[in-house]
Amino acid sequence: xxxxxxxxxxxxxxxxxxxxxxxxxxxxxxxxxxxxxxxxxxxxxxxxxxxxxxxxxxxxxxxxxxxxxxxxxxxxxxxxxxxxxxxxxxxxxxxxxxxxxxxxxxxxxxxx
Amino acid sequence: xxxxxxxxxxxxxxxxxxxxxxxxxxxxxxxxxxxxxxxxxxxxxxxxxxxxxxxxxxxxxxxxxxxxxxxxxxxxxxxxxxxxxxxxxxxxxxxxxxxxxxxxxxxxxxxxx
Numbered sequence: 001x002x003x004x005x006x007x008x009x010x011x012x013x014x015x016x017x018x019x020x021x022x023x024x025x026x027x028x029x030x031x032x033x034x035x036x037x038x039x040x041x042x043x044x045x046x047x048x049x050x051x052x053x054x055x056x057x058x059x060x061x062x063x064x065x066x067x068x069x070x071x072x073x074x075x076x077x078x079x080x081x082x083x084x085x086x087x088x089x090x091x092x093x094x095x096x097x098x099x100x101x102x103x104x105x106x107x108x109x110x111x112x
Numbered sequence: 113x114x115x116x117x118x119x120x121x122x123x124x125x126x127x128x129x130x131x132x133x134x135x136x137x138x139x140x141x142x143x144x145x146x147x148x149x150x151x152x153x154x155x156x157x158x159x160x161x162x163x164x165x166x167x168x169x170x171x172x173x174x175x176x177x178x179x180x181x182x183x184x185x186x187x188x189x190x191x192x193x194x195x196x197x198x199x200x201x202x203x204x205x206x207x208x209x210x211x212x213x214x215x216x217x218x219x220x221x222x223x224x225x
Contacts, residue, residue, distance in 0.1 A: 033213075043205075044216075045216075088154050090154070099168070100157060100214065104154050105154055
């Protein structure tokens with residue numbers, strides 16, 4: 001089946017950049033998402049990228065997509081303690097496909 | 113617009129009991145989704161409604177699970193004869209028409225003893 005994989009843990013110091021990586025296997029993935037989940041809270045959509053894009057930047061967030069390698073990354077600049085959370089990568093095949101597939105999540109810990 | 117809400121936030125039940133969860137989507141959203149998230153995993157798709165019609169169900173949705181969205185607004189997810197393996201966070205999400213983004217509620221955490 002199709003898989004979305006992420007490393008489970010990442011620890012950075014406050015002020016540093018964080019890079020969270022994700023790989024997926026479904027070559028027909030068209031839409032790729034990053035969600036943030038804080039303890040006891042629901043999933044918060046951070047950003048998404050279409051498969052015909054290489055990069056998308058939104059304030060401190062930069063998403064890079066290497067479609068050839070099926071690799072997606074999320075870079076958080078100037079990481080703050082409030083960024084500590086679990087980050088989920090997700091992919092969706094096309095507009096009409098409603099089965100959004102998630103990775104297991106990367107727990108980001110930001111140390112002061 | 114208060115976002116997607118779910119009720120209850122926590123539910124503890126004994127094995128064999130039935131439970132029902134409610135989801136209220138964002139008011140103008142016509143699509144509603146249910147997901148299940150177990151500890152240490154990402155959400156897994158369960159089912160999807162467009163207005164009141166249930167258009168897609170995952171293989172994860174056994175016969176003990178039933179979901180409804182009778183008026184095309186709120187939805188309920190019922191689990192009959194709960195098992196310990198049903199313990200998970202049940203997430204609801206909604207989206208509008210041509211939008212590609214799903215907005216998630218806070219989830220209902222189910223614990224089956």
